[in-house]
Amino acid sequence: MEIYHLNEKTMNLHNVTSCVLALGFFDGVHKGHRRLLETAKRMATEKNLTFSVMTFFPHPSQCIPHAQTIDKYITPLPMKIEIFKRLGVEKLYIVQFNLQFSRITHTQFVERYIVGLACAHVVAGFDFTYGFKGKGNMKQLEQDSDGRFSVTTVEKYEHHHHKISSTAIRHLLQSGDVQTIPNYLAAYYSVRGKLCYHYRPDASEFVLCIQIDPTYFLPKTGLYHAALVMDSDELSGLLEVSNPSTSTLKFFVKKPQLALTYEEVTIHFLSYADDIAFEQAAT
Numbered sequence: 023m024e025i026y027h028l029n030e031k032t033m034n035l036h037n038v039t040s041c042v043l044a045l046g047f048f049d050g051v052h053k054g055h056r057r058l059l060e061t062a063k064r065m066a067t068e069k070n071l072t073f074s075v076m077t078f079f080p081h082p083s084q085c086i087p088h089a090q091t092i093d094k095y096i097t098p099l100p101m102k103i104e105i106f107k108r109l110g111v112e113k114l115y116i117v118q119f120n121l122q123f124s125r126i127t128h129t130q131f132v133e134r135y136i137v138g139l140a141c142a143h144v145v146a147g148f149d150f151t152y153g154f155k156g157k158g159n160m161k162q163l164e165q166d167s168d169g170r171f172s173v174t175t176v177e178k179y180e181h182h183h184h185k186i187s188s189t190a191i192r193h194l195l196q197s198g199d200v201q202t203i204p205n206y207l208a209a210y211y212s213v214r215g216k217l218c219y220h221y222r223p224d225a226s227e228f229v230l231c232i233q234i235d236p237t238y239f240l241p242k243t244g245l246y247h248a249a250l251v252m253d254s255d256e257l258s259g260l261l262e263v264s265n266p267s268t269s270t271l272k273f274f275v276k277k278p279q280l281a282l283t284y285e286e287v288t289i290h291f292l293s294y295a296d297d298i299a300f301e302q303a304a305t
């Protein structure tokens with residue numbers, strides 16, 4: 023996968039190839055996002071065009087006043103890049119979202135970032151917005167295209183009559199309801215980290231400490247039933263989130279049957295244990 027970090031200065035510095043472009047922020051790359059990305063991939067294959075994705079970084083709420091500033095992510099950028107790679111994206115455009123970019127009008131965005139990147143077809147969801155004050159929508163996009171590219175609008179994908187969204191997943195994390203998240207993500211909520219040290223409080227128990235990207239959106243404080251995956255080995259245990267802004271997690275496990283190496287690990291949040299267990303572990 024080719025990755026291009028775009029801003030006003032770097033816009034015209036690379037070769038473009040005719041593409042199908044999927045558009046959006048895509049935090050979590052949840053089931054709704056995946057449906058959209060599969061549509062774009064299928065169209066790229068049918069039309070023999072490059073499968074491209076455009077996303078933005080950081081989240082627009084960090085430079086425009088919003089009800090809530092989003093500075094923690096379900097998938098921090100390196101994770102999102104990895105998922106796009108796995109989904110077969112051929113070109114990834116990461117547009118720097120700053121105040122200057124936010125003031126680009128919907129027509130300017132189409133001229134510079136869609137027509138300018140040789141997009142023959144654009145795929146986005148029913149509620150995608152773009153341009154200054156988010157004035158552009160999917161109807162506007164068809165008008166702005168002026169016949170130069172075609173547009174597919176992906177319908178709302180729901181779970182129990184609710185839109186599957188990054189916002190809904192953040193709410194589930196905030197309430198500790200991690201067991202419901204696979205309905206939205208198609209997988210357990212997971213974080214990637216590095217085993218930084220371990221200690222042994224008694225003969226039967228090990229505590230592993232894992233350093234994670236500080237921009238992960240963590241579930242609420244407490245203890246979680248979790249699985250820790252390292253290479254092909256998997257350990258079951260309890261994971262402590264001491265507070266949602268921590269970047270060190272503690273994983274409690276009974277006598278691990280494998281040699282612990284200080285490498286990359288992935289932690290899957292399976293379900294919430296309870297506050298009582300958390301208080302007991304803390305003492």
Ligand SMILES: Cc1cc2nc3c(=O)[nH]c(=O)nc-3n(C[C@H](O)[C@H](O)[C@H](O)COP(=O)(O)O)c2cc1C
Nearest residue numbers: 046047082123124126131150151152153154155156
């Ligand atoms: C060129 C451009 C300008 C934007 N300007 C604003 C803005 O002024 N205010 C705003 O709230 N969002 C703005 N946005 C953010 C969009 O409304 C939207 O959040 C973003 O395109 C990601 O779409 P998604 O949330 O549907 O994935 C802008 C987006 C683009 C592409």
Ligand SMILES: Nc1ncnc2c1ncn2[C@@H]1O[C@H](COP(=O)(O)OP(=O)(O)OP(=O)(O)O)[C@@H](O)[C@H]1O
Nearest residue numbers: 046047048054146147149150178179186187188189
């Ligand atoms: N459930 C869904 N069904 C269809 N399209 C979706 C769905 N969720 C998001 N999309 C589309 O995916 C792209 C990325 O959307 P975005 O990153 O805003 O996701 P979101 O889940 O709506 O996020 P948020 O909850 O923060 O608004 C957009 O084109 C959007 O319209």
